[in-house]
Amino acid sequence: MLRLLKFQNIYLLPVIGLVAFYLVPSILGVFSGVREMALQLLALSVLSLVTYYFSYIFFLGPWFTRFYRSVPKIRVGWPLFAFLIIISYFSVIIYAAMTAPNIALFEALRGASVSEVAGLREEFLRTRVGWEKSLLYVYVIGFSAFMPLVISQLFMVRSKWRFVVLGAFLFSLALTLEKSRALVAMMPLLIIFVNSGKAKKAYFTMAWLALIIVVVSALARGGFASEEVEPQSNPLLTVPDEYNLFVGENSQVYYIINRVLYIPYVTAIDWLRYREIVLDGENTLGRSISAVAWLTGQEYLSLEREVFAFEWGQNETGTGSANTVFYVDAYLTFDYIGVIIYSIILAFCVRVCVCSENKALISCLAISLFTVCFTTLSGVLFSGGLGFISILALFCRIVSVETESQKVRLST
Template structure:
């Protein structure tokens, strides 16, 4: 039972899950939408890109068995010094971000700000920084996407005294700017870690608490941030508990997931099992609270076109009727216009009908049509002229090229320009690589990603293996170049390749774990 449970969260299984998600969301669904729902040709092209990518992902995964990297440590560092250094740097940058911010989005949500005001507040908090303050934006990305989740897992692997403090501080930090999925960077790796030691009671508890809390956190952050509502957001918490749940969306997962993964490694320890399930159960509660208080997807009715109703046409070509009114998910299944426009930004004009519908559309439709819209914009506006890395800040700076904010152009084509000019529509890594380097970029990036998964399947670094779940999440939704550079993964891989420290101080405990036995069998 425990062995089978761990195998579902092993690096090898995470690779297969990654392939499955890529196949379903970016190959199967676009293909079905093209043939069954009269989708445009760009859905078919996205499916083709995904098929080619999956083929070379498997090639890269198998290539890791032939080409093995031997770690070349040139310096030895105490694990506690490494953890303390990263965490102090994180606290320093958080202090600078908060002190220099024009406003705090979380506080603005309690001031009855409308959606536009909240969007502007969120943009000004970090993304709209100019000059030297841009350093804060990239430091935040590097620390919270790779280094911070990694050291959080290390604190649990080495059973440090203040391990919970290392998890909770970043976890609560993720609430203040109301980003719906930011918390996933912490909760997903923690869940993966907890699964390794799932046979420990405490880690089982942490795991399931974290799992259950995720949808609630997403829902809460969606509501708090104001998406899906044109009305003012009034938040009046009645007690401390309600105040706590109104703090964020999914940003806390950046800290929670690595923590849960860590708990799963030492699941056979009673305390770790408790931590695991508490974390699992807390995720949906926090997501729900964050979404509800953010003001996004506030309950509204939508109109359904009928044959005898007077209709109003907008520039999207969608006719909105005035007579028949439905609310909730019913409109999605009854209204043909809603069904046809589900994989389109225009669906927001058809179904501003509730939090649940908004979240379903945001999770299962937006990533797909954002990818197709990116391909369409690339072919129509830029005439298939490859960008050669200009969409990346690092590569454009390195080769002295003007950076092209392609993600912002995609967002602008979908929703119009925003007041802060910081909004962006990020798409899956295969699209990012295609618009930059063509089919060659799709092939090489897929081989590299597959090789990383293959190299880590035999790794004894539980913290790094646990981090692969958020690495997968980042490249599926945020691009390959941005994950490597802005997310700090390239820097983290280089550091771990040349730096040696004792990751496992509890060797006896670890050697008796499912992870060690699994490695001996070559899982």
């Protein structure tokens, strides 16, 4: 299993994710439930997988390596770069914590209900208006790309501050009680340990990650709330039957399994249903991408929020989002040609990052490759980290006294 996390195999992470979360479930779905939508998701999954895989194989050619090396690189000093990232990220965290009504983590420990925790999660940064909207952008880029890169680099050079920064980062991620957020901190380290031949540390990292996710999930679901505060009959504590593989069960473990293995698939189906029912089978033609909508003068359509409202009805803060795999969003935006183009773009970005031969950067690439299995490519590119680390890989060379020791020759 750990061999899949080797640098030369890193490009296969989305392939594995798409097969596990969408291809196999859609095949099973053909024989039960919404047959038509399952067939459509199966066709989209196969198209995206084939396009991505063979595009990456095409980019493995020597011509691409020559192209990469021909692009002029800007030298970026590592110490200053890391310092600016750490200061910027934690400044936003401190400001948000000081100005938020309450913190989800602290209130959950005091016994807050699920609905209260969910509201506080949104109010931490997502409901900000005016100039404070920019804080969310800095926060997302920070936790999804730059902070993992800094921490990975600290571990690569065995800095004495590496555990301090990692601990502070994990604590900041736990403040909003988003269940899988710890992945962005631990996944790059897991890959570093695997490729350094430190299997025991890799398994230890996996164990800590699993423990953190279980604890955060329990807190997010009102693990400290009493029945007087949040009765078990409250629909927020139960999952509707159509979204639940374990009908009648209320275990935290069953909830996590259902959330991880089934919800991504059924949400993708809902996106396809939304296209047929609400959009009348039409495509958004770019207006679901904020930058494209602005450039073309169209009214922006947030598909994530619209599909969430289509499924559940929007929440009190109006920020509820239903994310889905990148190629389903591509299909709703530009039809089948969008699936092909998005898959090629993903393969290009992955190959650029691998060509950098920088261990820390390639390790952080895994975050984006995991994320695209559950969210839009435009989001991952512009605010989810992939675009920024691709730019760093293509146009910059991060320089430190350890630069040469961080590089790894990958098979081409």
